[in-house]
Amino acid sequence: xxxxxxxxxxxxxxxxxxxxxxxxxxxxxxxxxxxxxxxxxxxxxxxxxxxxxxxxxxxxxxxxxxxxxxxxxxxxxxxxxxxxxxxxxxxxxxxxxxxxxxxxxxxxxxxxxxxxxxxxxxxxxxxxxxxxxxxxxxxxx
Amino acid sequence: xxxxxxxxxxxxxxxxxxxxxxxxxxxxxxxxxxxxxxxxxxxxxxxxxxxxxxxxxxxxxxxxxxxxxxxxxxxxxxxxxxxxxxxxxxxxxxxxxxxxxxxxxxxxxxxx
Numbered sequence: 001x002x003x004x005x006x007x008x009x010x011x012x013x014x015x016x017x018x019x020x021x022x023x024x025x026x027x028x029x030x031x032x033x034x035x036x037x038x039x040x041x042x043x044x045x046x047x048x049x050x051x052x053x054x055x056x057x058x059x060x061x062x063x064x065x066x067x068x069x070x071x072x073x074x075x076x077x078x079x080x081x082x083x084x085x086x087x088x089x090x091x092x093x094x095x096x097x098x099x100x101x102x103x104x105x106x107x108x109x110x111x112x113x114x115x116x117x118x119x120x121x122x123x124x125x126x127x128x129x130x131x132x133x134x135x136x137x138x139x140x141x
Numbered sequence: 142x143x144x145x146x147x148x149x150x151x152x153x154x155x156x157x158x159x160x161x162x163x164x165x166x167x168x169x170x171x172x173x174x175x176x177x178x179x180x181x182x183x184x185x186x187x188x189x190x191x192x193x194x195x196x197x198x199x200x201x202x203x204x205x206x207x208x209x210x211x212x213x214x215x216x217x218x219x220x221x222x223x224x225x226x227x228x229x230x231x232x233x234x235x236x237x238x239x240x241x242x243x244x245x246x247x248x249x250x251x252x253x
Contacts, residue, residue: 017220020199027203037205044203045179052196092180105192105200108176117180 005029005067011051011076013060016104022063023048026074029067039140042118043072046136049111050076056101057081058132069140071120076134083126090116090124142166142250144208144231147187150245151210151235157222159230160207168252171243175200187251189242195221202228210235212242 007029009022027044047063054061058080066073083089089096090112097107116122121137145162148155155162169187172178178188178200187208188201193215201209208231211217216234217225225232235242 017195019196020203023203024199041203041205048199048203049179102174104194105173105175105190105196108174108180110176110180114176114180 003066003068004033005065007063007065007067009063009065011054011060011063011078013055013058013080015060016055019052019055020048023051026065026072030072033067035140039138043074043138046115046118046138047074047076049115050074050134050136052106053111054078054080056097056106061131071137071139074134074136074138076136077131078133079131082128082130082132083124084128086124086126144187144233146249147208147210147246147251148233150249151233151237151242153210153233153235156217156232156234157226157230159225159228159232162231164207164231166208166251169243169246170253171239173239178204185253187246189239189246191215191239193217193221195224197221198224198228198230201225201230207231208233210242212237212239 023044030040058078061078064075092113093109095107095109101107119136120139123135126132144164166186168185170182170185171189173192188206189210191213198221210233212235214236
């Protein structure tokens, strides 16, 4: 399968104002490649939620993005505090975000469920105290 | 309706014209939680919110929205305004509270 583009991003922790820059760049790249707007939106939402998660919960991390002719693969890797109970974290509405994060409009407990909803492949591995790895694929329709 | 009508109905002030005020929009969503906007919104073109931080603009951009209305007199800072301009999003500030703003727009034909 022919690979079009590989992108890597450092997602800065504790810099809420900058969160979303990586997703924005991926969105622009997909636009330039002429990907269907509906697909672009699914990618943008899933990656943006992931980016916000890394900023809020993990003090930042790295995003690795591979764009192919028919799909995009996004790997989000952080060395944050990890997720104790992934099943619980995947429950819509469940959140461990503190009040100050909610005051910023996030932490409604929809991040991970939303990422799963908008992707075709969604895997998450996490170890408490070590970090979290999220693998997502979105297939272009 | 045109974005210009939203501006007039809400007694709003235009903060930046990322897209033309003559742009037609048919649907809107209202929330202070960006998480919910990302989770539940489909093709709405207008976001009505009382939240005022850069992630409002980012959220609107990710959802391909073209207009954000800030209610309760909230006014975004210049960084947000510049970002909206760059992303082609028109920003309006309205003194109305959320409920009244939604009611006025709904009565005038804007839908969810």
